[in-house]
Amino acid sequence: MGSDQSMAFKIKKILNNNVLIAQGEQEDEVVLIGKGIGFKRQVNALINQSEVEKLFILRDQSEQEQFKKLLPYIKEDLLKVIISSIELIRERTEGFLNEHIHVALTDHLVFAVNRLMRGMAITNPFILETKALYPYEYEIAKEVVKLFNERAHIYLPEGEIGFIALHIHSAMVNRNVNEINAHSRMIGKLIQIIEQQFDIEIDRESIDYMRLVRHLRYTIERVTRGEKVDEPEKIASLLKSEYPLCYNLSWKLIKIMQQTLKKPVYDAEAVYLTMHLQRIQTKMK
Template identity: 30%
Template sequence: MEVLRVFNNNVVLARAADRGEVILTGRGLGFQAKPGQQVDEAKVVRVFVPEDGRNADNFGALVAAIPPEHLALADQALDIARGGLRGPLNSTTVVALADHLSFAIKRLRQGLNIEYPLRAEVAHLYPDELHMAQQIVDFVNARLEEALPRDEAVAVALHLVNAGFASGDLSYTYQMTGVFAQLFEVLEQAYGRSFDRETVNAARFITHLRYFFVRAHTGRQLAEGATGLGSAIREAYPEAFGTALKLQAVLELRLGQPLTDDEVTYLTLHVARMADDLRLSQNAETPS
């Protein structure tokens, strides 16, 4: 395999003869490696394949932003679910779960707790996924110094549900791609600058939109009733909230259905993150 890009000492983008572009992880795999060199395959621990037309650079940046121990934890934990779902769990699911667990662990250390009022609904609609998710959370907690709340199983269950919606229908993928492009146009008009779609936060935004499409397609948008959280976020990020309302208008027009308040809240959070990236890049470009 040939190195195409080095993200950090432990993550590289490479070209495999049988699978095309892949993300490889392993301790020291990227140390002093350069594009064009052959991968030291003895150091490769995990291989992630960008599926569904995902941009390999964006996907690799997201993998590189997750602590290696959290990637390993998610991959090991998902072994519990692999035999119980209809289809195979792909790299996208592993990375999405790792990103979620990493953020949940960070919240735990900061003393932040998020309630999941959807537990009753998830238990009713997806009992098998919730059962597997509870096993996954138990597996993770057995390896942490401080245990995650049991309700994290609700969010994990939704990741498992989303993993089962890979229909292979390209027309839906094409629709999503067109909407993504339109949403970035709205963002760039709102902020008067181009957004770097190679950033980790842009990759997270796109991942969130993919899951949003699944939820909208199945009539199960986020509706946790987190009005207090939504109000706090809107007050903290008024500019991002105004932009999120513009994104909401586009999505409602393209999908033919209204967005819930919670979906708009999460859009606001993602816009705020990307706006921070934009400000950082502007400051870096401004001569001192």
């Protein structure tokens, strides 16, 4: 948000108490979103940039259109809680949030509430992966669910915390929720393979599980970015001869990553993954 106090927006249309269509000084149309922003306002009146501080401006044309299409399906009191939720997320993250969160999270929450009202809550099979991958976003999402609970008396199920956390993470790192979700799914699949190979069940609340999930996540992110890690050659041959089971398993997991991400994986990743798997196998014996 710019700190220029003199900049003003001219109100073109009041969609409801919480959403206005306005015109900026560059003749650009913007959607101003915020709690009570449209209350007792008049068309053609001016709103100063300083008043828009707690609110959010949607500048992207396609985001604006999508958001406007969503509005007729949202009851005013529900929209108020959703806007409060996004304000809460902005406060907690204290940084850049992609404006897409307004459309994506609003759409998701309206869908979730509608399903809940029809007694069709969605289960989230990746909640534990999400919690381990994004603990910070998960805590903020917990607050959002609590806010819904208190302000709207809507009791969102625990699985929703995971979904909301993914939306928060997506807006923070400026990436698509589907991509992030796909990574969580892949990690879940990789962990299942590890459990099958070692014939163990890893405690989902344990620090070992958290470490494993994080390690897999960083590997996936490095592969996605095409980032190379140095290969400690002596360690590679040592691990191969000392821990053939872990070494082979790590390559099996890496092949899955390659096929899913459609990107090459550097050999060094197998070394680090082998060390990780060895640690888990030793602990579980």
